[in-house]
Amino acid sequence: MPELLKMEKIGASYGSVQVLRDVSLELGSGEVLCLLGRNGAGKTTLLKTIMGLVRAISGSILLDGMELTRLPPHEVPRHGVAYVPQGRRLFAELTVAENIEIGLMTRQKGSETREAVLDLFPVLRERLGQRSGTLSGGEQQMLAMARALATEPKVLLLDEPTEGLMPSAIAKIRETVAALRAHGVSTLLVEQRVDAVLPVADRVLFIENGRSVRTIGVAELRADPAMVRHYVGVG
Amino acid sequence: MAFGPHLLLALLEGLVSSAVLALTALGLSLVFGVMRIVNVAHGEFFMLGAVFAWWFSSMIAGSPALGFLLALVLAPLVVGAIALVAERLVLRRLEYDPEATIVATIGMLYIFEQLALMFYGPEARAVPAPFDFRVTLPWFGYSGYKLAVIAASVLVMLATWYVLTRTRIGLVMRATQYDRETAQAFGIPVGRVYAGVFALGAMLAALAAVLIVPIQQAHYLMGTDPLLLSFIVVIIGGLGSLRGTVLAAVLIGLTEGIVAVFFSPTLAKMLATLFVALVLVFRPQGLFGQAPR
Numbered sequence: 403m404p405e406l407l408k409m410e411k412i413g414a415s416y417g418s419v420q421v422l423r424d425v426s427l428e429l430g431s432g433e434v435l436c437l438l439g440r441n442g443a444g445k446t447t448l449l450k451t452i453m454g455l456v457r458a459i460s461g462s463i464l465l466d467g468m469e470l471t472r473l474p475p476h477e478v479p480r481h482g483v484a485y486v487p488q489g490r491r492l493f494a495e496l497t498v499a500e501n502i503e504i505g506l507m508t509r510q511k512g513s514e515t516r517e518a519v520l521d522l523f524p525v526l527r528e529r530l531g532q533r534s535g536t537l538s539g540g541e542q543q544m545l546a547m548a549r550a551l552a553t554e555p556k557v558l559l560l561d562e563p564t565e566g567l568m569p570s571a572i573a574k575i576r577e578t579v580a581a582l583r584a585h586g587v588s589t590l591l592v593e594q595r596v597d598a599v600l601p602v603a604d605r606v607l608f609i610e611n612g613r614s615v616r617t618i619g620v621a622e623l624r625a626d627p628a629m630v631r632h633y634v635g636v637g
Numbered sequence: 638m639a640f641g642p643h644l645l646l647a648l649l650e651g652l653v654s655s656a657v658l659a660l661t662a663l664g665l666s667l668v669f670g671v672m673r674i675v676n677v678a679h680g681e682f683f684m685l686g687a688v689f690a691w692w693f694s695s696m697i698a699g700s701p702a703l704g705f706l707l708a709l710v711l712a713p714l715v716v717g718a719i720a721l722v723a724e725r726l727v728l729r730r731l732e733y734d735p736e737a738t739i740v741a742t743i744g745m746l747y748i749f750e751q752l753a754l755m756f757y758g759p760e761a762r763a764v765p766a767p768f769d770f771r772v773t774l775p776w777f778g779y780s781g782y783k784l785a786v787i788a789a790s791v792l793v794m795l796a797t798w799y800v801l802t803r804t805r806i807g808l809v810m811r812a813t814q815y816d817r818e819t820a821q822a823f824g825i826p827v828g829r830v831y832a833g834v835f836a837l838g839a840m841l842a843a844l845a846a847v848l849i850v851p852i853q854q855a856h857y858l859m860g861t862d863p864l865l866l867s868f869i870v871v872i873i874g875g876l877g878s879l880r881g882t883v884l885a886a887v888l889i890g891l892t893e894g895i896v897a898v899f900f901s902p903t904l905a906k907m908l909a910t911l912f913v914a915l916v917l918v919f920r921p922q923g924l925f926g927q928a929p930r
Contacts, residue, residue: 453821474826475821493812496812503808507805508824553823
């Protein structure tokens with residue numbers, strides 16, 4: 403599998419507190435790589451560093467061979483990295499249609515992309531004029547994904563997309579990730595719960611105390627569940 | 638004059654103050670809404686607008702209309718450019734920190750004031766009105782120019798509302814206002830949006846000042862009152878609410894007009910301050926602001 407996103411020995415810090423140390427990862431084209439780790443292990447910071455929202459102090463991030471770490475934050479999404487932040491972070495006062503419009507504007511996509519995204523989440527089509535802050539949790543998550551997909555990304559970063567959702571909504575998100583994978587979109591997925599990951603991921607990367615400690619295939623992980631307990635602390 | 642016509646006159650005067658105040662307060666409200674910056678120097682952009690209006694209009698002697706038109710176009714542009722430089726040199730370097738920018742804009746207030754004193758001087762100077770058509774009412778004649786000021790203000794408000802709610806630039810501004818970090822993750826150059834909004838806010842104040850100089854003279858200390866009243870309007874109307882800003886400006890402007898005509902201007906200021914106190918106690922988010930969720 404040709405690698406699309408390559409992260410080499412990335413270090414990042416908030417002020418004087420170093421959060422990431424020498425994190426390396428490779429994401430193949432059309433692959434779903436899941437980041438697993440305890441709370442505070444640095445998973446969210448890792449995604450923010452890719453987006454340029456947290457500055458890398460060392461190392462490099464290459465997208466298709468292009469250096470991302472020197473770009474100002476607003477340039478990163480224009481090169482094809484889309485971000486679904488933890489807690490969704492919708493523009494709550496804006497309507498559903500306006501949220502999608504902001505996604506479309508990122509890489510100057512038109513009505514064709516908009517239709518494709520709405521076909522993926524038909525429930526949003528019925529709510530285009532509604533203020534996005536008034537949607538249900540599951541609908542908000544779908545909108546956050548729709549907004550990101552409206553950029554037609556090469557790489558999608560998903561930060562705990564199933565957090566706090568009902569089982570039916572979780573199933574829908576999982577289905578979508580699988581469908582995107584079938585379309586060749588590479589996904590970096592942050593999750594806390596391993597059972598939400600196994601059905602959709604190709605490989606799993608364990609993060610511990612801001613370091614990337616181990617990458618393994620999903621089949622291997624299924625065979626050895628003890629590993630999850632060791633790195634994540636829960637079954 | 639009988640009571641009725643007297644009241645009508647007070648209402649008209651109040652509407653003129655409202656019109657100018659609404660534009661000035663709108664600029665302050667936009668800057669606070671999008672950038673979360675309390676711009677204490679906002680009144681100085683108003684003052685600079687008036688001073689440049691005098692300067693541009695006095696360049697064309699003999700034709701008040703042409704001179705005024707020149708001022709109307711150029712004064713806001715020059716003030717916008719000054720604001721842009723101030724934003725790049727000062728606010729950006731402070732990373733828009735809410736407290737630091739208050740101190741910084743206080744500093745800007747004094748710098749602009751003293752520069753105006755040095756180069757423009759302590760005199761109060763009038764700009765001739767572009768036309769002196771008078772509307773004849775049965776009881777008194779009223780300045781056609783003042784009515785034009787009200788109309789111009791309404792037009793600019795409508796244009797601002799249209800840009801904010803119906804255009805892509807407005808959408809980008811609102812997205813930046815609600816979530817700066819996420820806006821960046823969707824390709825919005827937040828730094829450039831901030832610069833543009835700060836310049837736009839200053840231009841609205843300058844435009845209001847150009848409209849008022851044929852009525853009230855340009856002076857280097859004239860920024861204080863509009864600043865205080867704009868804060869009052871923005872607090873009463875609710876921060877970031879366009880509708881609230883306009884309605885509060887009309888409320889404060891009319892109160893000022895009526896109370897100042899029948900009683901005294903000091904009482905008008907006292908009432909405005911009392912309104913603010915009441916709003917802060919009973920409805921801290923302002924009449925039309927939304928409480929944080």
